[in-house]
Amino acid sequence: MHELGIVFHVIKRLENLAEEQKLSQIQSVTLELGEVSGVVPEFLEDGWKWAVKKSPVMENAALKIETLPAVSICNACGKTYGTVENGKTCPHCKSEDTVLQTGNEMSIKEIEAC
Numbered sequence: 381m382h383e384l385g386i387v388f389h390v391i392k393r394l395e396n397l398a399e400e401q402k403l404s405q406i407q408s409v410t411l412e413l414g415e416v417s418g419v420v421p422e423f424l425e426d427g428w429k430w431a432v433k434k435s436p437v438m439e440n441a442a443l444k445i446e447t448l449p450a451v452s453i454c455n456a457c458g459k460t461y462g463t464v465e466n467g468k469t470c471p472h473c474k475s476e477d478t479v480l481q482t483g484n485e486m487s488i489k490e491i492e493a494c
Contacts, residue, residue: 383423387431390488391438398437403493408442410490414483415450415464450483 394406413419425443432438450463456475463483468476 383419384427384431386419386486387424387427391431391435393488394491395435395437397491398493401493403437406438406441406491406493408444408492409488410444410446412446412448412485412487412489414448414485416480416483417486418484419486421445421447446489448483448485451481452478453481454478 390409390411394409397403398406411424413421413424424445428443432441432443451460452463452466452468452470453460454470454473454475455477457470457473459470459472460481461471463480465471468478470476470478
């Protein structure tokens with residue numbers, strides 16, 4: 381369960397940001413999570429609920445997760461397609477010369493703080 385390690389990393393970054401910006405409380409955090417990132421949203425949420433209680437600036441901070449779709453691009457025909465539905469094979473030309481374009485990332489999109 382690497383999700384707890386991810387939670388600790390995100391909280392540490394936000395605590396540093398809060399200190400730099402002189403924020404007293406972070407109320408919510410929105411994360412963008414790629415559809416094929418390998419991160420299980422439910423485990424991330426469980427770890428978040430436990431970990432934020434240990435941080436005075438993050439205590440009670442809500443976590444919002446936005447899922448980014450996995451999209452691949454075909455090097456043969458140049459078209460994009462949904463990776464989860466089609467895997468590595470391009471549904472347009474049946475080539476397997478494809479590359480994942482989006483869907484493997486994770487980033488902090490937004491925070492609400494005072």
